[in-house]
Amino acid sequence: MEGFRNGPVTDHRSSAAAVFPLPNSLYNHHPPLPDDSDRGKPTIWVYVLLVAAILFSFAFIALFFFVLDYFEEKRPDFRLDSFSLSNFTITNGSHVSMIAQVKLTARNPNYAYSLDYDHIVTSICYKHQQLSHAFVPPFSLKKKHKTSLVAEFAGDGMIAVDKWVADGIHAEIGANGRVGFDFWFISSIAWANDTSTADTLKVWCRDLAVDIPTNGSAAGRLTGKPKTCQVGEGSDSRNYLSDYYD
Template sequence: MVLVEGEEGIKKKVSATTGEATTPATPLIRIFDILPRLGWPTLFMHNNYQYYGPQYQRRNAFIRYFLVALISFFIITGSIIFIVWLVLRPRIPEFTVQSVKVTNFSVVDSQHVSGIWQVRLLVANPNKKMKISYATMDSTLFYKSEFITATRIPPFDQGTRNQTAVDTSFSVQDAYVAVSALNTLNSERAKGTVPFRIRVLAWVRFRSGWWRARSRLLKVWCEDLTVGLSSSNNRTADLVGGERDCKVRI
């Protein structure tokens, strides 16, 4: 097939075998060629924006406002607590062991001890503007690191600049003590004095007027509570050397 130019300047395809002119094939109309004439994708994008755009913007605006409100709440609350804390200046209470009295103390078969420990604690609130509430108070008696017995102190409230005497009693019958610790105890008894330790764990809350602090765990350690307990006098003993200040942490 060859191209020939006719009299009117129009190029036609002529068959090389028959010599007859053929009309050029009409190109296929593609769908993508007519879509722009129908308004696509402009029309489609316009409709899509109208449907999804405002909803998406409202959701983003809500998230932004929520985060701003949440951050503002924490900042304001923290600032108020910090200012109140600076104004009131809460101080932790002070614990002092005033007296320790041991009665009916005995060592049984080199592995068990018995006795009664009567302890008086002086609890002082040094705060001028804050009261203290003591909830659960658990006290434990130790010989060095050996647990002997435990008891519970009733809850109480304490006013500002107040001192409260708290009496607690530890009673034990045939409590097991490790052989090594008991040998050390007998050696110290031979010297005339034996030291004990007391630990107090208490949930406390500071308050002043309408303001209430959250409950906090108070840890009290009363060390070196030496009593005059000797081998010759194994029934009764008292605290030696006067009062003992305790370590208090919160």
């Protein structure tokens, strides 16, 4: 008994652990901490909603401008396609005589409105002074349509011009065999959505270089390509129309 008591003391727990090692999970009984690296990052749905909002905004803006353009009242477009001239003479008394034909293309750029033209007067001018005038029958233009117009001038020498006009024309013919004319188209115009009132439309095509042949009976023609005309509205042209229409 004494030998047993005085003998070495053995730690049976260490021996058991050495023979039967315990798994690590029993030593580490604290649960793993969550990974904070993904915290604060937006999810895929945030990007989806952001892209959808941007696309919706662009679609709304495009629709707004489309509707605005669709119902906006736009002025018509005019293009002078040809200008032919014959029997052009200026007498000593500064009276002008000519036979001329002007061809135009009129286009209605409106999506929602038709245009009605009436009381149409056209003029051939030299530096704002009228040399001859002609009437064009009334016509209408449907939405986004265009049409061809012809103005026939048959001056009989009844229009007298100032001396500076005659001198200027003779000087241009002597210099290069051509004259720079202006063409005017003035009419009343009514929008199909409001036929109760009519505006006055004025169209002008400036600096039309027309060859003048030395033989007065030969035809002179517009040089260069067809020319786009300027279009405007104003009450100043109503007085002009009143000279021809009561």
